[in-house]
Every structure is written in C-alpha cells, then in structure tokens.
Amino acid sequence: MTPLPAQNPFTLGVASGDPLPDSVVLWTRLAPRPYEPGGGLPGDGAVDVQWELAHDASFRRLALSGTVPAPAADDHSVHLDVRGLEPGRDYWYRFRTGRWISAVGRTRTAPAPGARPDGAAFGLLSCQQYDDGYYTALAHLAREDLDAVFFVGDYIYENAIDARAGARNYTDTPLPEVFDHWTWNLTDYRLRYALGKSDPDLQAAHAAHPWFVTWDDHEVENNYAGDVSQNDDPRDTFRARRAAAYRAYWENMPLREAHRPVGPDMSLYRRFSYGRLAQFDILDTRQYRSDQAYGDGWKYPGPDSEDPARTITGEAQERWLLEGLRASTARWNVLVQQVVFCRRKNTTAARSRLSMDAWDGYPASRSRVLAGAGAAGVENLVVLTGDVHVHYALDIKADFDDPASRTLGVEVVGTSVSSGSDGEARPEDWNLLLAANPHMKYYDGRRGYAVVTLDDTRLQADYRTLTGVVTPGAPVTTAARFVSEAGDPGFSRA
Numbered sequence: 001m002t003p004l005p006a007q008n009p010f011t012l013g014v015a016s017g018d019p020l021p022d023s024v025v026l027w028t029r030l031a032p033r034p035y036e037p038g039g040g041l042p043g044d045g046a047v048d049v050q051w052e053l054a055h056d057a058s059f060r061r062l063a064l065s066g067t068v069p070a071p072a073a074d075d076h077s078v079h080l081d082v083r084g085l086e087p088g089r090d091y092w093y094r095f096r097t098g099r100w101i102s103a104v105g106r107t108r109t110a111p112a113p114g115a116r117p118d119g120a121a122f123g124l125l126s127c128q129q130y131d132d133g134y135y136t137a138l139a140h141l142a143r144e145d146l147d148a149v150f151f152v153g154d155y156i157y158e159n160a161i162d163a164r165a166g167a168r169n170y171t172d173t174p175l176p177e178v179f180d181h182w183t184w185n186l187t188d189y190r191l192r193y194a195l196g197k198s199d200p201d202l203q204a205a206h207a208a209h210p211w212f213v214t215w216d217d218h219e220v221e222n223n224y225a226g227d228v229s230q231n232d233d234p235r236d237t238f239r240a241r242r243a244a245a246y247r248a249y250w251e252n253m254p255l256r257e258a259h260r261p262v263g264p265d266m267s268l269y270r271r272f273s274y275g276r277l278a279q280f281d282i283l284d285t286r287q288y289r290s291d292q293a294y295g296d297g298w299k300y301p302g303p304d305s306e307d308p309a310r311t312i313t314g315e316a317q318e319r320w321l322l323e324g325l326r327a328s329t330a331r332w333n334v335l336v337q338q339v340v341f342c343r344r345k346n347t348t349a350a351r352s353r354l355s356m357d358a359w360d361g362y363p364a365s366r367s368r369v370l371a372g373a374g375a376a377g378v379e380n381l382v383v384l385t386g387d388v389h390v391h392y393a394l395d396i397k398a399d400f401d402d403p404a405s406r407t408l409g410v411e412v413v414g415t416s417v418s419s420g421s422d423g424e425a426r427p428e429d430w431n432l433l434l435a436a437n438p439h440m441k442y443y444d445g446r447r448g449y450a451v452v453t454l455d456d457t458r459l460q461a462d463y464r465t466l467t468g469v470v471t472p473g474a475p476v477t478t479a480a481r482f483v484s485e486a487g488d489p490g491f492s493r494a
C-alpha cells in the first residue's frame with residue numbers, strides 16, 4: 001500500500017476530456033513532490049481518491065461522487081470515466097485524499113445525439129515548448145467561453161531544459177537537474193509532464209474546459225515516422241522509447257481506459273459528435289505514417305513522395321475516417337489533426353520544395369481523403385491543425401495549382417502556445433508564402449491560439465495573438481477573424 005500523502009499531492013491540477021453526451025473523463029495525478037521520480041509518493045499500491053461532481057461551482061447540488069484508486073503503476077494518475085450525465089450541461093468536479101483537496105474543474109458534456117445546438121465554440125491549441133516562454137496564451141484561453149478545447153500536438157518537447165528554463169529565465173527558483181537532458185525513458189517522460197503541468201496557466205486552461213487531445217511528434221521525438229526515429233535509431237531502441245513516451249502520455253491526459261497503450265502501440269484516433277452540428281474525427285498522423293520521403297525537410301516532390309503506397313494515416317485509420325464521413329449526418333465534418341493539410345509552396349515558381357513532414361509529403365493520402373469526403377457528400381469539410389507555430393487561414397482547393405478550382409473546405413492552422421518564443425506578425429517569408437499560395441488567406445507569426453465557432457450557417461475562426469511570451473502577462477488580442485459559410489466553403493475576412 002501507498003501511505004496517504006503528508007504534503008499536498010494536488011500539485012499538477014485537474015483536467016477533463018473526451019466529453020460524450022452522457023459521460024466525461026476526469027483526471028488528476030498525485031505528486032506531492034512533482035519534480036521527483038514517483039512524484040514523492042513511495043510504495044507500489046494505490047492511493048484512494050474521493051471525487052465529487054456537482055451542478056454548481058460551490059458543490060451545493062452534488063450530482064455524483066465516489067472513490068477511485070490512483071495506482072502507483074500509473075504514476076498515481078486517475079482516469080475516471082463518469083457516466084450517467086445529462087447532455088449539453090456544465091458540471092464542476094474536484095478530488096480529495098486525506099486532508100487534501102484539489103482545485104475545482106469545470107467541464108461540459110456534449111449535446112444529445114440528434115440535437116441541433118444553436119452553436120458551439122472550441123479552442124485550438126498546439127506546441128507549448130516550456131523553455132521557449134510562458135503559457136500566457138493558456139491563461140487567456142481559460143477565460144474564454146468554450147464548449148471544449150482541441151490540443152493538436154507537442155504538449156511536451158523532448159529536449160533538455162536548463163536550470164533557468166531557457167527563455168523563461170528563472171532566477172529565483174532554478175529547475176532541478178532532472179530536466180537537463182533529453183527524454184529517453186519512462187522516468188524522463190513522466191517528469192517532463194510534471195514540469196509542464198506544474199505551470200499555473202496550463203492548470204487553469206485544463207480546469208476551465210474539457211480537452212480533446214492528440215499528439216504530434218515531440219511527445220516522443222522530433223519528426224519520427226511510425227517506428228522510424230529521426231536519427232534512424234535501431235528499431236527496437238526507438239520502439240522502447242516510443243513505449244515509454246506513449247505510456248507517460250496516457251498517464252497524463254484525460255483519456256479513457258480504452259486508449260491505454262500496450263507496449264509501443266496506443267490507439268488514439270477517435271470520433272465525437274456535437275449533436276447534428278459537428279462530427280470531429282481526431283486523427284493520429286504520427287504512429288502509422290510511412291517514413292518521410294527524400295530524407296524529410298523541404299524537398300522537391302517526386303516519385304517517392306507521390307508514391308500512392310505511402311500513407312500519413314495508415315490504412316486502417318484511413319478506412320475508419322472515410323467510413324465515418326460516409327455515415328456522417330453532421331453539418332460540419334471536422335478533422336482534428338497535427339500537420340498542415342493544404343499544399344504550401346515556398347516560392348512563386350511553378351515548381352517548389354514542399355514540407356515532406358506535412359500532408360504535402362503524402363499527397364496520395366490527401367487525395368484519398370478528399371476524394372472520400374467528396375464521394376461521401378461531405379459539404380462542410382474543416383481541418384484543424386497545429387505544428388507550424390503560426391496562424392494560417394487556408395482554403396482547401398480541388399487543385400492547388402488552379403485558384404479558380406473548387407474550394408472543398410477550409411483549414412484553420414492555429415499558432416503555438418509558446419514554441420518559437422515571441423515571434424512576429426509578419427515573419428521573413430510572410431510576403432512570399434502569401435504570394436506563392438493564393439489559397440492562403442491569412443498568416444500571422446505570433447504566439448496564441450484560435451477560437452473556432454460553429455453554428456448552422458457558418459464557421460468563424462478568431463485568431464488570438466499575444467505580444468510575447470518571454471515576459472509573462474502579455475495581453476491577448478483578436479488579430480483577425482475569418483468566416484466560411486455553410487454550403488459555400490472558402491474563407492473571407494470578417
């Protein structure tokens with residue numbers, strides 16, 4: 001048995017995720033000393049944690065309560081799948097163990113199946129490299145009125161973090177040495193989540209809204225592809241690293257038991273509905289992809305990158321996605337995923353290098369998804385994306401070389417929370433990218449997040465930006481607002 005903690009174990013906050021009409025996952029992790037392996041909780045048993053779910057923030061009207069174990073084998077994390085809830089409702093939750101009580105979280109269930117909600121608003125987050133800056137964007141996102149948040153990858157980064165936490169420049173309380181090397185094993189990855197989750201702004205953002213999470217590359221290693229490491233490590237070595245990374249990921253995310261990894265494998269792609277308003281297909285474009293063509297990076301496309309045998313989703317996920325689109329009755333079909341979907345040239349010349357790590361490096365996959373969506377009669381296709389640490393508003397074209405060709409949907413690329421440090425509104429390639437890609441309607445290189453609002457008639461994307469993240473406390477502004485009408489896809493500035 002693990003003894004009851006003598007210090008406050010709720011140092012990493014609370015979270016909720018993957019809301020269904022009648023259920024939501026509640027998460028916390030016990031770690032009285034979060035920067036120590038094991039979180040400062042000795043023992044190999046479990047700690048009993050009491051939980052409460054209420055209709056109000058002051059817990060006067062209790063809906064449900066109970067006790068759940070926080071097993072040492074899961075690094076004392078709790079993944080509670082609360083059932084029997086009412087659709088489209090706010091709930092508040094908290095945990096307790098011994099004399100310690102957690103922060104209060106607010107969550108919201110999805111609307112009933114078949115319901116036609118007036119509208120819904122979603123945050124879009126990605127890329128929070130801890131040592132690149134403060135999580136000010138998350139503090140602002142916590143104050144938004146949102147139904148849920150999508151986090152589309154790079155929750156942690158695998159690089160070494162020095163005592164000053166890089167750009168954060170901690171001088172009063174330096175970080176311990178445990179973070180000052182690259183993440184390789186389970187202890188390394190677990191500690192990296194403890195570091196991130198100690199951040200008060202990240203805790204506020206989790207406590208404020210339910211999150212749907214998916215990963216990109218840095219949760220394991222930069223630009224890995226399936227079980228091929230960026231540095232071509234021996235396959236067994238990399239699979240062991242991936243297993244450690246996936247296990248720590250599951251432990252630290254509000255995910256259901258069904259997604260618990262088995263060795264180096266973890267099923268993460270999944271589907272959610274908001275009544276008849278929207279269907280969200282949350283993708284995993286990392287675990288099953290073919291290795292990047294031409295050695296990765298920005299390369300001229302050719303027979304290798306264009307080989308139809310290559311895939312960014314893997315065959316099973318692609319089939320699942322296309323079947324889901326065929327069965328969909330939703331107004332908006334939203335692919336929630338990692339890397340840029342639209343074609344992106346970096347020169348106005350006819351032939352351009354393209355990013356081999358994005359969908360541009362897997363054009364046959366992109367064509368199959370677009371053809372499948374077309375055959376399914378999907379009218380309002382939306383792609384939500386992260387990865388590139390900038391905001392883009394993009395029109396998905398039937399032929400990216402022909403601006404007059406049909407617009408098949410829109411892609412909202414949301415900028416990073418902190419990765420890339422302060423950034424600037426118009427990076428060096430700003431003019432060039434907009435000229436080279438007529439379907440790119442907007443580009444901003446500052447930090448922040450996006451808010452995507454959907455209703456029966458239109459999609460609205462608000463691009464929030466900050467003046468910087470190296471100094472804490474920057475204000476947030478809406479740098480641009482774009483809309484796309486249902487039935488008539490294509491972004492225009494509002």
Ligand SMILES: [Fe+2]
Binds near residue numbers: 127153154388419
């Ligand atoms: Fe990133």
